Amino acid sequence: MRVAKAALAADPTGPEARRGVVSMLEFDLGLYRAPDTLMARALVHADPDHADWEEPLLALARRADRELVDWACARVQDAPSLAARRFALDALHYLGFGINFLDGSDGEDGEPEFGDIAVAFLRPLLDTEQDPYALRAVLCALYMHGWQDHRAALPHLGHADAVVRRAAVVAAAGALARPVAELDRNLVAALLCCAADPDPAVRRATAGAFVSALAHRAADVDPQILTAALHLADDPAPTVRAAATYALYRSRLDTPALRAALTDRLDDAEVDIDVLIQAAGALAARGDLRGRAVLDEISRGLTGYRSPGHGTMGDVRHMLRASPESGW
Incomplete structure (x- = not known):
């Protein structure tokens, strides 16, 4: 900690993730900083791909409680900058893990008590949010807080920004767990379109969504979804093939086409072990x-x-x- 702080004092504008190191070590040492302090560290670089952004979020996630959810909601409403608002929405996303290391919560007793509060705050933003980064964060946060209104994600499955489309796929995936007769056909059609999305990250998310439709099922599977999953198992992108293979692995279906798709992966040098x-x-x-x-x-x-x-x-x-x- 002393080394990290000394290096930070000597070069406060350097690119190294020293604030991230400090945030991580503080939590491990039992030094729990105020959320505004953690956010201020993230905003120095204001880069969501930087560890100085992620480590403060992880420190908040590991203390998840109602007070922090209230703080994040307030900061979304009165953020002094776009970056601060994005960080607060990311905080709501991370707080959805609902695991408070300080009170011994293990996240296995159902949704945290603040889940409904977070969903009630976030849901209206689906209809008003214009910033693609923020909209992605809203969709991810709703999913993490146990949101069940999957159909509300439908308009965003065709969003111009691939990052939003990917988040919408994840948010809508739970709808596919229902029996085939109860599936929302418009939602299924939109997700099938996402299986042919030009962005491989969207296709990968869609392959992951199909797990909900295939997992542990030997029957009652929408044939269109199975066909799409088999197609994604032969996708040009290795990450997409990997996600589709996992969906097939979770299924109990047995068809010649499914066996052929699995057999092709046995000689696929681009996927991992x-x-x-x-x-x-x-x-x-x-x-x-x-x-x-x-x-x-x-x-x-x-x-x-x-x-x-x-x-x-x-x-x-x-x-x-x-x-x-x-x-x-």
Whole structure:
């Protein structure tokens, strides 16, 4: 801490993330700074991609409580600058994690008590916000606070800014968990359009949204969504293929096209080992010996919990033990 503060005093305008280091260490040492102090540090560079912006947000998120939500709402309303308003909206997003390390909360007892308050404050901004960064933050914050009005995200799925479209996809994804007969067809149609979005980050988010429609289902799956997920599994962007493979991995469907998509990932040199393990595990769960052989080969190369793929392999093994067809 002394080293970081001395370096900051010697060069207060330098590009290094020394304020981020100080914010992180302060929390770990039990020195809890006022939210205005943390925000002031973030605004020195006013760069959301800078650690001086993110670390103060993480410090706030780890203290999530009603008082901090009230502070963030007030700062959104009376922010002295665009950057300050953006930081306050980002704070509402991060506070949606709802885990207060100071009171022992583990986030497993349902939505935090301030979730409804945050949603009530944020929801009107969907209809009035003009700043794309802020609109993205509003959508992300609503999602994190347990918002269920997925249809309200529909107008933003076609927004001119890809960052907003991506956030809208995430915010609307929960609607796909409903039975096919109860799906909002307009929302499904808009999400299917996002599966063909020119921005790969939007396509990746859409592939992630399809998890809601496919997870643990062997039936009652919208065939259009399955077709779109299979198409995304062969997307030019490796990150999109990875997200789509995970959606297929979570499904219990078994079709020749699905097996073919999974098999293609076994020879995909552009995706990481976790995707390979998921594809092989999904095949093994369907009794496919190719998947089992790949898993056995990867398992022999894992030397401990720090080995790449170790965690995913554990998840896959747990899944296979529950799949009679796998013979695991």
